[in-house]
Amino acid sequence: MKIRRFSAAAFAAALLIPGVAACNGDGTAGAGASGTPSASGSIAPSGSAGTGDAKQALLDSTNAIRDGNFRFTMSGAGSTAEGQVHEPSQSAAMRMxxxxxxxxxxxxxxxxxxxxxxxxxxxxxxxxxxxVPGVQKLNLGKYQHLDQTRIKGNRALGFDFDKIDPAGSAVLTQGITEVRQAGEGAYEGTVDVSKAAEAGSLDPAVITALGTQAQTVPFTAKVDGQGRLSELVLKLPAAGQSAAQDVKITYSDYGSAAAAQKPPADQVVEAPAEFYNLFN
Structure with missing residues (x-):
């Protein structure tokens, strides 16, 4: 078979999440984009009643993500990612x-x-x-140091500390078109993902393939006892060559994630040209 390169878009499509993009923590890294919710201020009570209150509660639930100190997971399309972000130390890590x-x-x-x-x-x-071209230079069992000028803007490999959410949940919640409370701290409804192309958890090509279905994607969400987003599940319908699937994002350990650990010097080599060729 022909091995295609893992461009940022292809990587995101395969992961349906990180293009995981941006990730961080004790084993995660990511190159996603986060948005800033239009709402600000204290987190709304999870028991609020009306649709407007429910949407506001979910918008506010992403505020804590912007503090840049949390763990996360993403899963979908047969792929998984987990990691943590620690903005205080300007570090992050991700395993996918x-x-x-x-x-x-x-x-x-x-x-x-x-x-x-x-x-x-x-x-x-x-x-x-x-x-895979140059596979013998890629499976080294060591950490490959990356040239920042060669991964800049690459959603699969880079990380922007100005956009610290690998999944882009703030962008996704802004696209909510219908929402209702489904229990204490639980919500369900629909979201227009056509407005969320910047979210690291979705590949723009998948959004395009959904067509008008992208405007009414079902979702469920949960918040913790302090009103912070703990889980978001997008229920994507079948589109193009992709079967129907769930994309699940979780957040935890707000304010208590640890800084990433630099790899030992004896476990580091410079990334070869073959590595950049695979992802560009």
């Missing part, structure tokens, strides 16, 4: 897996960002892994 050993191509990435540096440990597997 796309596919599994039975897939034509499986990829595992262990990304660490510690501004201004980034490192990634890459593992390629699956039946077609041997066909």
């Amino acid at each position: 897996t796309i596919g599994d050993p039975s897939s034509d191509l499986m990829m595992k990435l262990d990304l660490i960002h510690f501004k201004p540096d980034s490192w990634v440990k890459l593992e390629l597997g699956g039946k077609a892994a041997s066909s």
Whole structure:
């Protein structure tokens, strides 16, 4: 089979989340984009009644994300990501897996960002892994130090500490078109994801493939006891070549995430040209 390069868009499509994009923490890294909700101020009570109150509660639930100190997970399309963001130390980390050993191509990435540096440990597997150009220079079992000028703007590899949410939940909640409370701290409704192309959890190509369905994607959400977003699930319908699927995003450990750890010097090499060729 022909091995395609993992462009930022292709990576996001495979992950349906990180294009995971941006990620951080004790094993995560990400290159997503976060938005700033139009609402600000204290978090609304989870028990508010009307639709307007319910939407406001969800808009406000993303405020704590902007403090840049949390753990997160994302899953969808047979891929997973987990990590943490620690803005106080300007660090982040993320681990992600796309596919599994039975897939034509499986990829595992262990990304660490510690501004201004980034490192990634890459593992390629699956039946077609041997066909990847330069695979012997990629599966090194070590962290590869990344040239920032070569990953700038790459949603799969970079991380922007001015846009610290890998999933872009603030952007997604702004697109809510209908919402109702479904229990204590629980909500359900629909969201217009056509307005959320910047969200790291969705690939713009998938949004385009959804067509008019993108305007009424069902979702469920949960907030914790302090009104902070703890879970968001988008129920994407089938579109184009993609089957119907759930994209799940979770947040935890607000205010108590740890700084990322730089890899030991003896476990670091400079990323070869083959690495950048794979992602660009």
